[in-house]
Amino acid sequence: xxxxxxTSQFRKEVDEALHAFVGRQAPGLLAIGExxxxxxxxLTALLSGGKRLRPAFCYWxxxxxxxxxxxxxxxxxxxxxxxxxxxxxxxxxMDASDTRRGQPxxxxxxxxxxxxxxxxxxxxxxxxxxxxxxxxxxxxxxGEMFETSGLPEDRRARGRRVYDLMRTEVMCGQYxxxxxxxxxxxxVESALRVVDFKSAKYTIERPLHLGAALAGxxxxxxxxxxxxxxxxxxxxxxxDDVLGxxxxxxxTGKPAGDDLREGKRTVLIALTLERATPEQASTVDRxxxxxxxxxxxxxxxxxxxxxxxxxxxxxxxxxRFATEARTALAAAPVTGEAREALTDxxxxxxxxxx
Amino acid sequence: xxxxxxTSQFRKEVDEALHAFVGRQAPGLLAIGExxxxxxxxLTALLSGGKRLRPAFCYWxxxxxxxxxxxxxxxxxxxxxxxxxxxxxxxxxMDASDTRRGQPxxxxxxxxxxxxxxxxxxxxxxxxxxxxxxxxxxxxxxGEMFETSGLPEDRRARGRRVYDLMRTEVMCGQYxxxxxxxxxxxxVESALRVVDFKSAKYTIERPLHLGAALAGxxxxxxxxxxxxxxxxxxxxxxxDDVLGxxxxxxxTGKPAGDDLREGKRTVLIALTLERATPEQASTVDRxxxxxxxxxxxxxxxxxxxxxxxxxxxxxxxxxRFATEARTALAAAPVTGEAREALTDxxxxxxxxxx
Numbered sequence: 001x002x003x004x005x006x007t008s009q010f011r012k013e014v015d016e017a018l019h020a021f022v023g024r025q026a027p028g029l030l031a032i033g034e035x036x037x038x039x040x041x042x043l044t045a046l047l048s049g050g051k052r053l054r055p056a057f058c059y060w061x062x063x064x065x066x067x068x069x070x071x072x073x074x075x076x077x078x079x080x081x082x083x084x085x086x087x088x089x090x091x092x093x094m095d096a097s098d099t100r101r102g103q104p105x106x107x108x109x110x111x112x113x114x115x116x117x118x119x120x121x122x123x124x125x126x127x128x129x130x131x132x133x134x135x136x137x138x139x140x141x142x143g144e145m146f147e148t149s150g151l152p153e154d155r156r157a158r159g160r161r162v163y164d165l166m167r168t169e170v171m172c173g174q175y176x177x178x179x180x181x182x183x184x185x186x187x188v189e190s191a192l193r194v195v196d197f198k199s200a201k202y203t204i205e206r207p208l209h210l211g212a213a214l215a216g217x218x219x220x221x222x223x224x225x226x227x228x229x230x231x232x233x234x235x236x237x238x239x240d241d242v243l244g245x246x247x248x249x250x251x252t253g254k255p256a257g258d259d260l261r262e263g264k265r266t267v268l269i270a271l272t273l274e275r276a277t278p279e280q281a282s283t284v285d286r287x288x289x290x291x292x293x294x295x296x297x298x299x300x301x302x303x304x305x306x307x308x309x310x311x312x313x314x315x316x317x318x319x320r321f322a323t324e325a326r327t328a329l330a331a332a333p334v335t336g337e338a339r340e341a342l343t344d345x346x347x348x349x350x351x352x353x354x
Numbered sequence: 355x356x357x358x359x360x361t362s363q364f365r366k367e368v369d370e371a372l373h374a375f376v377g378r379q380a381p382g383l384l385a386i387g388e389x390x391x392x393x394x395x396x397l398t399a400l401l402s403g404g405k406r407l408r409p410a411f412c413y414w415x416x417x418x419x420x421x422x423x424x425x426x427x428x429x430x431x432x433x434x435x436x437x438x439x440x441x442x443x444x445x446x447x448m449d450a451s452d453t454r455r456g457q458p459x460x461x462x463x464x465x466x467x468x469x470x471x472x473x474x475x476x477x478x479x480x481x482x483x484x485x486x487x488x489x490x491x492x493x494x495x496x497g498e499m500f501e502t503s504g505l506p507e508d509r510r511a512r513g514r515r516v517y518d519l520m521r522t523e524v525m526c527g528q529y530x531x532x533x534x535x536x537x538x539x540x541x542v543e544s545a546l547r548v549v550d551f552k553s554a555k556y557t558i559e560r561p562l563h564l565g566a567a568l569a570g571x572x573x574x575x576x577x578x579x580x581x582x583x584x585x586x587x588x589x590x591x592x593x594d595d596v597l598g599x600x601x602x603x604x605x606t607g608k609p610a611g612d613d614l615r616e617g618k619r620t621v622l623i624a625l626t627l628e629r630a631t632p633e634q635a636s637t638v639d640r641x642x643x644x645x646x647x648x649x650x651x652x653x654x655x656x657x658x659x660x661x662x663x664x665x666x667x668x669x670x671x672x673x674r675f676a677t678e679a680r681t682a683l684a685a686a687p688v689t690g691e692a693r694e695a696l697t698d699x700x701x702x703x704x705x706x707x708x
Contacts, residue, residue: 025522032526032551035533039526090490094483119536121617121643126536129448132486133529136444136493140521143497147514153507160501167494168379172386172393175487179389182473182480197386263475289475 013074014055018047018081021145038113039134042106046085049101049253053236053349054080054207057229060341061211064334065221072150076159076214079145080207086138087170093131094178095262096291102253107131151214159214166206173198181265181289191270192234199240200233204349220333227328228342235321236349238314241266243352245302246311257298263289267317272310280304322350367428368409372401372435375499392467393488396460400439403455403607407590408434408561410699411583415565418692419575426504430513430568433499434561440492441524447485448532449616450645456607461485505568513568520560527552535619535643545624546588553594554587558703574687581682582696589675590703592668595620597706599656600665611652617643621671626664634658676704 022044029036055077062073091097092105099105104112111127119126146163147156177194180186208225217225243252244259245268259266269288273281284304287297305311329342376398383390409431416427445451446459453459458466465481473480500517501510531548534540562579571579597606598613599622613620623642627635638658641651659665683696 028519028522029526032523033530033547035530036526039529086490090486094479094486096479114536117537120538121536125448125450126532129532130529132444132448132489133525133532135486136440136489137522137525139490139493140497140518140525143494144518144521153511157507164494164498165382167498168382168491169386171487171491171494172383172390175393175484176387176389178480178483178487182468182475183471184474193387 010056010059010074011052013071014052014078014081017071017075017078017145021075021078021082021141022047025141038110039130039137042109042134043085043138045103046089046101046106047081049103050081050084051348052081053345054084054203056341056345057204057207058211058214060338060345061208061217061225062215063211064208064225064332064338064342065212065215065217067211067215073211073214076146076149076151076156077207077211079142079149080210082138082142082145083167086135086142087174089131089135089138091174093128093135097254097258097262099254102250105131106134155214155216158216159210162206162210162213166202166210169197169206170202173202177264181263186265186270188267188270188274191265191267195234195237195267196230199237200230202233203236204233205229224328224332224334228325228332228346231321231328232325232346232349235318235325238267238318238321239350239352241268242311242314242318245305257293257295257301260288260298260301261291261293268305268310268314271313271317272305272308275308275310275313276304280308318350322346364410364413364428365406367425368406368432368435371425371429371432371499375429375432375436375495376401379495392464393484393491396463396488397439397492399457400443400455400460401435403457404435404438405702406435407699407703408438408557410695411558411561412565412568414692414695414699415562415567415571415579416569417565418562418579418686418688418696419566419569419571421565421569427565427568430500430503430505430510431561431565433496433503434564436492436496436499437521440489440496441528443485443489443492445528447482447489451608451612451616453608456604459485460488509568509570512570513564516560516564516567520556520564523551523560524556527556531618535617540619540624542621542624542628545619545621549588549591549621550584553591554584556587557590558587559583578682578686578688582679582686582700585675585682586679586700586703589672589679592621592672592675593704593706595622596665596668596672599659611647611649611655614642614652614655615645615647622659622664622668625667625671626659626662629662629664629667630658634662672704676700 022040026040029040058077058080059073063069067073088100089106092100093107097105098108107127107130109127110130111123114123114126146159173194177198180190180194205226208229209222212221212225241259244254244264245257249256269284273284276284283300287293287301290297325346326343329339329346332339334342376394380394383394412431412434413427417423421427442454443460446454447461451459452462461481461484463481464484465477468477468480500513527548531552534544534548559580562583563576566575566579595613598608598618599611603610623638627638630638637654641647641655644651679700680697683693683700686693688696
């Protein structure tokens with residue numbers, strides 16, 4: 001792990017804050033009905049995984065702006081994990097994904113619960129409905145956790161503006177992402193625009209801004225954090241796209257080739273199509289998005305992505321974005337400690353495996 | 355319309371507050387991408403309908419607690435319409451409903467958009483994905499609209515606790531509702547429990563509490579509002595269940611018999627099954643929840659619900675709850691103006707048509 005000890009310590013605090021929050025909510029749910037226990041089980045399992053990247057960036061945005069290492073910031077930052085969990089649950093419904101973080105996705109869990117009890121009606125429909133509701137609950141709770149973090153209102157008021165913007169951006173970015181995969185003729189440029197809103201801002205830039213806003217950081221600092229966070233966020237998503245095609249399922253928590261079966265029109269795919277022969281392009285068009293794509297089909301697509309030079313172009317782009325981020329960080333008006341942590345996070349966010 | 359002029363005036367203010375909020379958000383969405391315009395169109399169409407019951411109860415909870423008639427309360431109360439719109443959009447996905455408020459449901463709108471452009475992939479899947487995201491956006495915006503209402507933080511802090519509770523209750527209540535329809539052996543008692551959380555608290559009791567909390571109302575007032583709001587909420591939902599089976603589609607905005615096709619295990623159905631002969635019960639079990647149920651099947655079910663006395667028992671229950679609400683209101687420590695408005699709202703919420 002490339003994390004410094006202060007970052008591992010923070011991760012533990014995030015886990016504890018999440019555990020405490022869910023622990024406070026659970027009795028209320030069970031008072032409504034014992035039947036809600038599977039909801040608690042499902043969300044607890046989901047929250048046990050994850051890299052806690054967004055809380056880490058939020059925390060270092062806070063520290064970079066001179067915020068003290070107090071427990072309240074861990075709670076406010078940890079609320080981003082509930083937002084992310086909500087997005088994952090709904091994403092998995094939309095993509096009909098079977099697994100998440102190496103476990104069954106939430107809708108599949110509830111589908112199995114339905115089947116196990118031989119309940120009336122369609123098990124898959126029940127599973128999707130339960131997952132939509134659990135995602136809604138997690139989204140509502142993310143706001144609740146932020147507001148009850150214990151940070152004073154003047155700080156929360158500044159942070160809330162960033163939080164609001166981030167939520168709108170990620171939801172709109174996800175819609176654009178869906179649109180990108182349904183329309184023919186996507187370009188590298190249009191794929192990069194999706195990455196910006198769906199992922200770069202949401203995962204790195206806005207969490208940094210949130211932390212800085214909570215601490216009362218200057219406009220100059222905010223601009224510096226953008227200079228570092230935005231290219232790093234781009235690199236992070238491009239790395240994720242590469243891992244989605246070439247990654248080890250035991251590392252990614254997703255079956256090999258799932259991104260290809262879902263037909264995701266990533267920057268990696270756009271770079272490939274830009275370089276493909278007509279024959280290669282038509283193979284990509286035929287295989288990409290086929291939900292029943294075989295192992296052989298996955299191998300064919302991987303070969304085309306590598307042979308066209310699409311993969312190499314994507315790696316070059318990742319390096320360029322990562323270098324841009326590091327250069328901006330070197331010039332940023334932050335403490336030595338924050339600079340070190342943000343350097344570590346940059347490595348973690350773009351590593352070939354994690 | 356049974357509304358007093360001050361209530362119609364308030365409705366206008368709610369409409370204006372919603373219009374202003376969406377108007378402030380739209381440029382941000384279009385800056386992310388022109389492709390987001392259909393999202394704005396869909397949510398504007400959805401928000402143009404609705405009875406504005408929840409904002410009205412919130413407003414009269416505020417007034418009952420001595421709150422002044424200021425624009426900020428209209429904005430805070432109107433945010434409940436965004437929460438409700440979110441719930442409706444997600445509900446329609448879960449129930450695969452074609453229409454809402456007399457218009458195509460959001461997922462059907464986006465399905466049509468996909469089909470119209472002959473985009474790649476499955477149009478229905480695209481429609482559902484877009485609706486899940488739009489529901490998420492509306493949920494996030496409900497919190498944002500509340501927090502940016504202009505009410506001072508000490509008031510919002512009190513209201514936030516009610517808001518948080520209400521969101522958790524309604525999402526859990528909807529899960530219990532789904533569970534009720536999938537499990538055999540539901541009783542009148544278990545159906546009433548679902549109504550309590552999914553509908554009675556959410557539609558009436560909590561909005562009243564929210565308004566009262568924002569105004570700094572006493573515990574005594576909060577208890578009085580429960581005495582009025584909870585039975586009225588039960589009556590409201592039972593009326594909605596009756597209208598869902600026997601209502602005029604031009605009034606309900608939903609095709610006749612849709613609740614029967616969805617297989618909703620309402621209190622009305624539970625009361626019917628309690629009174630049914632084995633033969634009638636088996637017909638109900640066979641027809642209820644059949645998505646392709648014919649007009650003739652709808653008529654058969656209606657006849658059984660009427661003939662068993664299920665309908666009459668439900669009407670009796672509605673009357674009993676409504677009377678309980680009125681009795682509590684008569685004894686509540688509220689001004690004459692609030693009492694009059696809450697009397698009107700009780701009539702509106704339980705009227706045979708609206």
